[in-house]
Amino acid sequence: xxxxxxxxxxxxxxxxxxxxxxxxxxxxxxxxxxxxxxxxxxxxxxxxxxxxxxxxxxxxxxxxxxxxxxxxxxxxxxxxxxxxxxxxxxxxxxxxxxxxxxxxxxxxxxxxxxxxxxxxxxxxxxxxxxxxxxxxxxxxxxxxxxxxxxxxxxxxxxxxxxxxxxxxxxxxxxxxxxxxxxxxxxxxxxxxxxxxxxxxxxxxxxxxxxxxxxxxxxxxxxxxxxxxxxxxxxxxxxxxxxxxxxxxxxxxxxxxxxxxxxxxxxxxxxxxxxxxxxxxxxxxxxxxxxxxxxxxxxxxxxxxxxxxxxxxxxxxxxxxxxxxxxxxxxxxxxxxxxxxxxx
Amino acid sequence: xxxxxxxxxxxxxxxxxxxxxxxxxxxxxxxxxxxxxxxxxxxxxxxxxxxxxxxxxxxxxxxxxxxxxxxxxxxxxxxxxxxxxxxxxxxxxxxxxxxxxxxxxxxxxxxxxxxxxxxxxxxxxxxxxxxxxxx
Numbered sequence: 001x002x003x004x005x006x007x008x009x010x011x012x013x014x015x016x017x018x019x020x021x022x023x024x025x026x027x028x029x030x031x032x033x034x035x036x037x038x039x040x041x042x043x044x045x046x047x048x049x050x051x052x053x054x055x056x057x058x059x060x061x062x063x064x065x066x067x068x069x070x071x072x073x074x075x076x077x078x079x080x081x082x083x084x085x086x087x088x089x090x091x092x093x094x095x096x097x098x099x100x101x102x103x104x105x106x107x108x109x110x111x112x113x114x115x116x117x118x119x120x121x122x123x124x125x126x127x128x129x130x131x132x133x134x135x136x137x138x139x140x141x142x143x144x145x146x147x148x149x150x151x152x153x154x155x156x157x158x159x160x161x162x163x164x165x166x167x168x169x170x171x172x173x174x175x176x177x178x179x180x181x182x183x184x185x186x187x188x189x190x191x192x193x194x195x196x197x198x199x200x201x202x203x204x205x206x207x208x209x210x211x212x213x214x215x216x217x218x219x220x221x222x223x224x225x226x227x228x229x230x231x232x233x234x235x236x237x238x239x240x241x242x243x244x245x246x247x248x249x250x251x252x253x254x255x256x257x258x259x260x261x262x263x264x265x266x267x268x269x270x271x272x273x274x275x276x277x278x279x280x281x282x283x284x285x286x287x288x289x290x291x292x293x294x295x296x297x298x299x300x301x302x303x304x305x306x307x308x309x310x311x312x313x314x315x316x317x318x319x320x321x322x323x324x325x326x327x328x329x330x331x332x333x334x335x336x337x338x339x340x341x342x343x
Numbered sequence: 344x345x346x347x348x349x350x351x352x353x354x355x356x357x358x359x360x361x362x363x364x365x366x367x368x369x370x371x372x373x374x375x376x377x378x379x380x381x382x383x384x385x386x387x388x389x390x391x392x393x394x395x396x397x398x399x400x401x402x403x404x405x406x407x408x409x410x411x412x413x414x415x416x417x418x419x420x421x422x423x424x425x426x427x428x429x430x431x432x433x434x435x436x437x438x439x440x441x442x443x444x445x446x447x448x449x450x451x452x453x454x455x456x457x458x459x460x461x462x463x464x465x466x467x468x469x470x471x472x473x474x475x476x477x478x
Contacts, residue, residue: 085452121452123375131379135386138446142387142439143355149434155359159464162359169448170456191467235468242471 069094079130086125088117093124160191163234165227182222183230185238189215192242197252200261202245263315265308266294274304303333356437360392360462363430363447367455370396370426376455377428380447384432387443393431400424 068091072081081092090111098108099116111117149155164184168177189210194202203210210217219237221230257267265271272293278301279286288296298304310330314323332339363380367373377394384391403423410417435443444459451457 085450120369121372121454123379123452126379126450128382131382132386134446135383138442139387141442143436144388145434145436145439146357149357155357155464158466159357159359160467161465163463163465165461165463167444167459167461168456169451169459171453187467192471239468239470 067091078127079125079133082124084125085121088120088122088124090114090117156188156191160187162186163231165231181225181227181230182220183227183234184218184220185234186216186218187238189217194242194245197248198245201252202241203261205241205245263312265312265315270311271296271298271308274298274301274307278304303330306330307334356440357464358435358437358440358461359433359464361432361435361440361444362460362462363432364458364460365428365430365455366425366458367428367452368424368426369454370400372452372455373426373428376450376452377430379450380430383443383446384430387439389435389439389443390433391430392433393429395429397427400426 072094088111090113093111095111097111097117099111099114100108102108109116149158162185164186166180166182168180170177189199189202192202206217206219209219217238219234221233221237224230224233260267275288275293275296275298298308307330310323310327314327317323328340331337365373365376367376373396377396381391381394401424403425405421407419407421408415408417409419432443440461448457
């Protein structure tokens with residue numbers, strides 16, 4: 001039943017629609033016919049062009065409002081006029097701004113219809129009173145720095161580890177920056193409280209990540225895709241190096257003089273020759289073993305202690321003028337030679 | 344159910360130093376923005392230790408031979424200039440740092456980029472300070 005009704009209705013509509021089209025066609029045809037009759041007159045040649053000279057009167061509207069910038073009160077709240085970042089609009093800014101490059105001697109163009117002013121990002125929404133008011137509003141979320149941590153030493157004492165990360169904020173299709181994953185950990189070696197063996201082992205494990213001048217160990221991790229993972233990895237590296245350096249392995253006892261990281265005078269040939277020389281001076285023919293040489297007390301030899309220090313500093317700190325001169329002085333004192341003559 | 348352990352108190356982070364590096368195509372805009380950053384920091388009671396700009400822009404140059412075939416003298420050079428500005432802040436707590444950075448990053452003008460390097464100071468972990476001797 002409903003189908004039939006629908007059919008009937010659609011039929012009725014189409015018929016009326018056809019009618020309308022027909023009417024429209026007829027009217028348009030009528031108009032064309034009338035136009036044809038009017039345009040049949042010949043055009044007149046206007047040699048002096050008198051007709052064009054007559055200026056058309058431009059109808060000016062009387063109800064155009066004056067510029068908004070001119071009607072602003074002097075004591076208005078500027079933050080309400082310009083609440084957020086917006087392209088420059090001349091009618092909203094009551095300032096005689098000029099901007100643009102012009103030949104010498106001319107004034108730059110004014111603010112109206114000035115593209116130069118619209119191109120540059122403006123800070124009209126961040127005027128000093130507005131910034132102050134906004135800061136007052138967000139100050140409730142801030143907390144004070146603890147008062148006892150008022151110096152670098154205090155911070156370093158209680159919080160010796162530094163974790164350095166970077167955040168990036170820029171206009172690009174993606175808000176993510178892969179560089180933000182990098183985490184750097186810095187710690188002073190002295191704060192780890194390592195003993196002599198552990199320190200040596202730690203430095204060998206860490207390699208060139210240790211800076212001698214500042215005593216800082218810097219561990220950087222960028223191998224994981226997320227910052228959290230890198231942070232965990234850096235922590236793991238520090239912990240692993242620390243505990244590994246505390247371990248003493250069996251093979252570490254095989255360390256020879258060549259593997260030493262510094263010059264130990266007591267275990268070197270220098271001490272052996274000194275002791276031998278001293279014994280020969282006293283006409284004692286004693287055959288000493290290597291361990292006895294190492295354990296030999298040199299305090300009974302005059303000037304031996306300072307000679308030891310001179311040799312050690314020469315070997316450890318490298319040859320420079322002061323160490324070499326010091327060595328020369330100590331050798332003269334040891335052998336009982338006269339002081340060097342200053343010519 | 345009632346004997347659930349109370350959630351551990353999350354301590355605020357401590358940032359020894361926060362370094363802002365802003366780069367942009369217009370030095371005047373960067374100057375205004377740095378002024379805004381310093382003003383906001385002073386209102387929030389954050390110490391600003393340093394505030395400076397590079398004397399010259401970093402220039403990325405590309406040389407192009409305009410002629411298709413020969414004539415090496417018809418070369419043009421295009422360059423992209425990037426201006427830098429730096430601000431160093433000192434001693435911020437985690438909440439202060441978050442608030443300040445959120446405020447600043449929301450007001451970053453067009454054509455500028457901001458890199459924030461945070462130096463957080465952390466306590467030495469327990470497993471390094473104490474347990475070293477036990478193992």
